[in-house]
Amino acid sequence: MIFSLIKINLRALFAGAYKGGRKGKKRSSAKKKPVAVILIGLLVVYAAGAIMLSVGFTFYGFCEPLFEAGVGWFYFALAGILIFALGFIGGVFMVQNQIFAARDNELLLSMPIKPSAILAGRLSALLIMEYAYEAIIFIPVFAVLVINGYISRIPALGVIFFLLEGALLPLIALALGCFVGWAVALLSSRMRKKNAATLVLSIAFLAAYFWLYMRMMTNINALVENGAEIAEAVRRAVFPAYHLGVAAAEGSGLSFLIFAVCAVAPFALMCALLSRSFVRLTAGGRGVKKVEYREKPLRVSGARSALLRRELKHYWSSPMYIMNSSLGTIATVVLIVLLIVRPGMITGLFDPVNGSLSSFMDPGIAAAFILAALSVMNFVSAPTISLEGGKLWIVKSLPVPARDILTSKALLHIVVCGVPSLVAGVACIARLPMRGAVQVALTLALPASVTLLFAMIGVTLNLAFPRFDWINAIQPVKQGASAMLSMFGGMALLIVLALAYILGLGAVLALETYLLLCAAAMIAASAALYAYLITAGARKFESL
Secondary structure (H helix, E strand, C coil), X not given: CHHHHHHHHHHXXXXXXXXXXXXXXXXXXXXXXXXXXXXXXXHHHHHHHHHHHHHHHHHHHHHHHHHHCCCHHHHHHHXXXXXXXXXXXXXXXXXXXXXXXXXXXXXXXXXXXXXXXXXXXXXXXXXXXXXXXXXXXXXXXXXXXXXXCHHHHCCHHHHHHHHHHHHHHHHHHHHHHHHHHHHHHXXXXXXXXXXXXHHHHHHHHHHHHHHHHHXXXXXXXXXXXXXXXXXXXXXXXXXXXXXXXXXXXXXXXXXXXXXXXXXXXXXXXXXXXHHHHHHHHHXXXXXXXXXXXXXXXXXXXXXXXXXXXXXXXXXXXXXXHHHHHCHHHHHHHHHHHHHHHCHHHHXXXXXXXXXXXXXCCCHHHHHXXXXXXXXXCCCCCCCCCHXXXXXXXXXXXXXXXXXXXXXXXXXXXXXXXXXXXXXHHHHHXXXXXXXXXXXXXXXXXXHHXXXXXXXXXXXXXXXXXXXXXXXXXXXXXXXXXXXHHXXXXXXXXXXXXXXXXXXXXXXXXXXXXXXXXXXXHHHXXXXXXXXXXXXXXXXXXXXX
C-alpha cells in the first residue's frame, strides 16, 4: 500500500503539465501532450544546467585555496550548508500543500488506509524532490574535485563517507521543512488570518536565503583569503557541517557517525511528531474561532468588477501562489522601499566611480529595463484557468460571457503586477537623474507594455495547456506548461531584444528609440492577443 501511495504522490509531483479534457479528444491531446512534456523537460534541463554551472564555477574558486590552506574539510562543509539551504527553501514551500493542504487528504483518510501509510507516501515523494534539489549542487561540487585532481588527496573511505552524507543530507532539510510546515499548520488551524501569516513567513525565509547567498557572493574573495578563520567559526557554530567535512576530507568514522546521528535523529523525531498530529491537522475545522454574522449593507457592482474581485480573492488566499508567480512584484516592492527609505543604495549604482552600469547606460534607461525584467518574472495569469480545477463548471455556469471571465484573469495580472511596477517607475523618476521626457516616458511605458503583454500571454497559454487534475493548487503554478512557458519565454524575449540591438540595430537606432519601438510592438501584440481571447479564445474556454 505504501508503495502505491508513493507512486500516486510521485505522479502528482512529476505529472505532465498538459492534461487532455474530454474522452472524445484523446487523439488531439495525445498529439499535444508530448510537445508540452518535451518543452517543459528542456526548460527544466536548461534551468538546472545554468544553476549547476554557476555552482561549479563558484566551488572551482574555493577548491584550491581551501585545500592548500589545510582546511579542505571546509569545502565539503560549505557544500553541505548550501545543499541544506536549497533543500530547505525548495521543500518548505511544498510541505504545506503536499502534506497538510492536499486536496485528496479527506478522500484518503476515508478509505481503509492507515494514516501512517498516507504520511509515509507523502514524505517519500518529498524526499525524492529533496534529492533532486541536492543533485544541483552535489554533482558540480564532486565534479570540481575530480577536475582539479583533489579527489586523489581524499582517502577512499572519505569519498564513500561523502557519498553516504549526500544520501543523508536531504533528511535534515526535509525534517526542518516539515517542522516549519507543521508549526504553520498548527498555528493557522487556530488563526483567522492564516494566509497572511504563511505569506509573511514564506517571504521572510526567501529573503533570508537570498540575503545570505548575495552576502556570500559579495564576500567571495574574503571567504577564500580568510578560509581558516571562517572555517573555525563554522566548526564552533555549525558542528554537523564540521563533522560532515571532516568525515569526507579525512575519512573519520567518528565524525561520520556524529553527522549521521544529527541527520537521522531529527527526521525520526519529525516523523513521530507528524504521525501523532497528521489526522488532527488535516481533518480541519478544529479550534477555529467562529465568526459572528453582522448585517452589512449589500454592495452591488458590475459583472466584470465582481469577476476581478473573485480572482483577487483567490490570489490573496494562496500564499504559495503569490510566492511562486509574483517574485518580480515582490522584488519591485523591495525596490520601492529602498528608493524611499535608502535611495543611496540605488543611486550609488549609477555613480561613475562606484558602479559600472552608468558607463554604458543612462539611469533612466537602466530603470526602465530593470523594471521590465522584473515584470517578466511574473506569471500570475498563466495558471488562472487551471486553478479552477474541478470547480470549472461553477464559473462556466455564471450568466456572464466567457470573454469577461478571460478578461478578468488577465486583469488580475495587470492589477497585481502593473500597479507596483507603476509606483516603482514613479519612484525611479523622482530619485534618479532622468535625462529628458523620453526617458521619463520610457520608465513608465516599457514595464507597463511588458505587464500587459504577459497578462494576455499567460491566459492564452493556459487555454492551450490547461491542467485540472492537480492534487494541490501549487502544482499548476509550479509545474504547469503555461506557467513555465510564460516565465522562461519572457526571459528569452528580453535576451532576444537585447541581442538584436547589440548585434545590429544599435548601429541605426538610438537606444531610447529602440526601446520605445519595443514597447509599441508589445502593446500591439497585446491588442492582437486580446482580440483572440474575446473571440476564438472565449469559444475554446466554453468547450473546456
